[in-house]
Amino acid sequence: MLNQVKRDRTKMGQELRAVFVATLDELMTKNQKVIALEADLGSASGFANLTQRHSQQLINVGISEANMMGVASGLSLTGHIPFCHTFAPFATRRAFDQLFISGGYAQTTINIFGSDPGFAVGPNGGTHTSWEDVALMRMIPNSIVCDPADGIQLAWLIRELADKAGIHYIRANRKAVREVYETDARFELGKGNILKQGRHIALFASGQLVSETLDIAEELALKGVDVTVVDMFTIKPLDSNLVIELSKTHDLIISIENHSVTGGLGSAIADVIAEAGLNAKLLKIGVNERFGQVGSPDYLQDEFGLSKNKIQAKILDFIDKV
C-alpha cells in the first residue's frame, strides 16, 4: 500500500460531491435499479445534475429525511439500490430510528451519503454539525461505516458498497480535499491501509485528516519521532487485527478523527485494545463533549483542536507525559 500514496500530496482533488455524482452516474448507466434520493439538497450535493441523464432514477423527497430513509427501504424491498444524500446530521441523527428499524432491523439496503461532517460544516454552523454520526451508525447491527480519505477512495467505496446488501454509511466533505492516493490505488473494505511504516507511535486517522496526518508524520520525523500512519477508512467493520498488531509493536497508539472521541474511531480502537488485554497507551484526538458552532472550516478545525498544529502539539504532549 505504501507505494500507492501520492508523492505530491499538495494537489486538491475533484470536489467529493462531483466524485459522488460521477460515480453514481456510472452505476446508474450500468444498472437501472440504482436510485439516488435527495431531501431538497440536490443543488448542494450535485445530485440534481443526475436528472439530465437519469431523470427516472433520481427522487427528490423534499425536506423529509425520515421519509427518505423509509422510501429507500421500500425501494430496496422491490430490488432497487438506493443512495440517499443529505447533510451528515440529518442523514443520521434526524432519521436514526428509520435507519435502525426500516433499514437495519428489516434487513433492507440503504446507502447513505452524509455530507460535510464535523468541521467541514463551515458557515452552516452548530445546528448542521455532526460529530456523532459515526457513533450512531456504528450502533446499527451489521452496518458498514466509512470515512474516506479522498476522492479516489470515495469512488472505489461507492462502487464497492453498491454491490452489497445492508446499511452503509459514507461521510465525506462535499468540497475538494487533498488527494492522498494514486488513481490505481487498491483498497479492501474492513482493512486499514498502512501509508507510512514507522516505529514507536502508530497514528490511526480517517477521512480528510488522513492527509494532514501524513503531513504531521513528516514534521515529526524532523523532530526525530518515527511514526506509522494508518488510514482507517472503514471504521466498521474495524480492522481489529491491524490494531492489535500495531499495539504490540508500537509504544503509543493515537487515533485522529473529525468526530467526537465518544463512539467513533478512537472508541472502536480502545475497545479492541482493551478486549485483547494489551497494555498499549492510547490517546484519542477528536472533539470532546462539545456542540458545533459557526465559522469557516479552517477556523472550526483549529477551534476544535483538529488543525495540524494542534494535533501535533497534542501528540508531542502525549509523548512527554508517558
Add this chain to the structure above:
Amino acid sequence: MKKDDRPELSDLENLRDKIRLETLKMLGHMGYGHLGGSMSIVELLAVLYGKQMAIDPNHPNWEGRDRLVLSKGHAGPALYATLAIQGFFPQDWLLTLNEGGTHLPSHPDRLKIPGVDATTGSLGQGTSIAAGIATGLKLSGSDAYTYLIVGDGELNEGQCWEAFQYIAHNKLNRCIVFIDDNKKQLDGYTADILNPFDIQKKMESFGFITLKVKGDDLKAIDDAINFLKDQKDSAVAIVLDMVKAQGVPFFEKVEDNHSVKFGLANYQEELDKAITTLEEQVVKGGGSHA
C-alpha cells in the same frame, strides 16, 4: 395469481368471521394483547385477502404480487390470522404469538413471516416503506398494488404526513391508503389525546381522492377500492369509519380496549362467549376459506 373468481359476499363474511375468531383465539391463548386495533381491521383484511389482492400463498415472494404494509403494526395478530387462513403458513403457528423464538412476534416481521411484506411496529414508518415499495413497483413497470393500513392514532406521527405528501405529489395511485378511524388510541379517544380533526378533509387537502366508508361494511369497502382503482392521476385513500374492538360487542364497550388483559374482571368469560358465537357463525357459514 390474480383472483379472477369473484367471491360472493357471503364468502367474505365467512372469512371475516374466521379472521376475527382466530385472532381472538390467539389473544386469548396469550392472555392479553392488542384486541381493539386488531378487531377494527378485520373487515378490511377480509376484503383485501378474500377478494382484492393478487397473492399466491404458495409463493409468498411472487414478484407480481400485491403488497400490504400494516403500518399500525400492533394489529399484527389480525394479519397473522388472515395469512394463516389463506395458507401462507400453518395455522398452529398462531398459538405461538409472542413466545420466545416464535415466527409471529407482536409486530409484523418480514424476515420471519411468509406473506409479510414490510417490517412495522415503530409507528409511522410503514407509510414511507409503502411509498417506497409503490415507487419501486412503478419504476419496475409493475401494475401491482400496494395497500397501506394506517391507524388514526398513528396519524399523530409526523412521518405519516411526510409520506402522504410524497405519495400525493408522485400520484402513486396504486398505493391505496386505508386509515382505520376507530376513534381511540392507547391512552384514550383520539379527539382527547391529539385531535385528528376531520381525517377525510385532511387527506383531501393533502392531495388524495378520499372516500369514507363504514369500516364494517364489506361491500362498501370493496366498492370503494374498486372506485379508487379507476383513479389514475391521483393518490387515493379510504377512511374507515370504525369502532375499536369492532365485532366483539362486549369489548367495544370497554373503555380501555387498546390492549386487553383477559385476567381482568369478567373479560375471559366474555372472550370465551365471543369465541363461541363466532365458532357457530363460522360453522353456519361453511368452510370455504379454511
